[in-house]
Amino acid sequence: MTETFNNAPILRLGTRNSPLAMAQAHETRARLCAAHGWDESMIELVPVVASGDKVLDRPLAEIGGKALWTKELDQWLFEGRIDASIHSLKDVETVRPAELVIAAVLPRADKRDRLVGAKSLADLPAGAVIGTSAPRRAAQALSLRPDCTVVTFRGNVATRLGKLQAGEADVTFLAAAGLLRLGQDEVGTPLDPAAWLPAPAQGAIALECRADDAQTCKLIAAIDHAPSRAEVMAERALLTGLGGTCHSPIAVLCESHGDTLTMRVMLFSPDGSEKIEDSAQFAAGDLEAPARLARELLAKASPAIAAVFDGAS
Numbered sequence: 001m002t003e004t005f006n007n008a009p010i011l012r013l014g015t016r017n018s019p020l021a022m023a024q025a026h027e028t029r030a031r032l033c034a035a036h037g038w039d040e041s042m043i044e045l046v047p048v049v050a051s052g053d054k055v056l057d058r059p060l061a062e063i064g065g066k067a068l069w070t071k072e073l074d075q076w077l078f079e080g081r082i083d084a085s086i087h088s089l090k091d092v093e094t095v096r097p098a099e100l101v102i103a104a105v106l107p108r109a110d111k112r113d114r115l116v117g118a119k120s121l122a123d124l125p126a127g128a129v130i131g132t133s134a135p136r137r138a139a140q141a142l143s144l145r146p147d148c149t150v151v152t153f154r155g156n157v158a159t160r161l162g163k164l165q166a167g168e169a170d171v172t173f174l175a176a177a178g179l180l181r182l183g184q185d186e187v188g189t190p191l192d193p194a195a196w197l198p199a200p201a202q203g204a205i206a207l208e209c210r211a212d213d214a215q216t217c218k219l220i221a222a223i224d225h226a227p228s229r230a231e232v233m234a235e236r237a238l239l240t241g242l243g244g245t246c247h248s249p250i251a252v253l254c255e256s257h258g259d260t261l262t263m264r265v266m267l268f269s270p271d272g273s274e275k276i277e278d279s280a281q282f283a284a285g286d287l288e289a290p291a292r293l294a295r296e297l298l299a300k301a302s303p304a305i306a307a308v309f310d311g312a313s
């Protein structure tokens with residue numbers, strides 16, 4: 001944190017520079033200003049280009065995984081060039097540097113995926129082409145429609161919608177939360193979580209600070225939303241227990257009802273031909289229960305499913 005001439009705090013918040021990341025950064029700044037009675041000028045948004053945004057022609061899983069979204073922001077945080085980083089928590093690896101803490105999780109937006117290009121997967125003609133580079137979306141779609149083919153679709157939301165428009169695929173999937181934050185919530189149709197589950201931590205924005213920067217951690221903790229934090233921490237504990245990475249077709253949804261969380265999970269083989277599912281109910285803050293669920297799932301996973309999960313190390 002830096003001090004201005006009149007001792008007013010200035011927080012420098014690092015963010016990726018994609019339109020969605022910038023929309024999330026503006027939302028974060030508005031929440032912090034509202035919580036502290038600050039003027040917007042007291043928070044500086046610092047766009048940092050992530051390697052994940054530079055290489056767009058290959059799936060993330062092939063070029064280095066989720067670390068590519070956080071590497072540069074982590075560096076800037078360690079060097080003290082920013083006070084906190086704003087992340088889509090879905091894109092943040094479960095294992096993080098010990099020097100960093102998640103100081104706040106914002107109220108989670110719509111957790112669902114939306115299907116763009118058709119009203120439903122069932123409506124698609126035989127052999128339709130699905131554009132996605134997310135192993136979860138590919139496996140989940142192929143599980144419901146094994147006759148379809150999947151083509152790689154990377155890039156930010158606008159790029160993906162452009163590829164769809166250009167006819168590179170018949171349908172694609174986008175997170176409802178991202179579309180909402182971009183003011184494009186009329187795009188596509190939401191997929192019912194009864195049949196189609198999102199990614200771990202989908203729809204959640206998280207702020208990370210240096211653990212030894214108590215002053216910033218405290219300021220940022222003012223916008224933490226406890227129910228959202230409980231949900232996403234449980235989903236991340238499940239992912240950790242499974243040894244899941246961005247290669248792993250895992251779909252999970254945790255929903256809080258008071259102090260109780262309900263979690264539903266589906267694991268797939270990469271081609272979607274095999275699937276296992278389970279659910280659990282446990283107290284908010286209990287991270288042992290999702291770890292136990294992970295062990296139970298791994299114990300009943302077929303070889304094709306187990307192959308994409310490492311298990312807890």
Ligand SMILES: NCc1[nH]cc(CCC(=O)O)c1CC(=O)O
Nearest residue numbers: 088090174175177178202203204
């Ligand atoms: N994988 C990229 C990404 N990371 C976060 C979001 C959307 C916002 C969110 O889910 O929190 C998206 C786009 C998408 O999946 O459609």
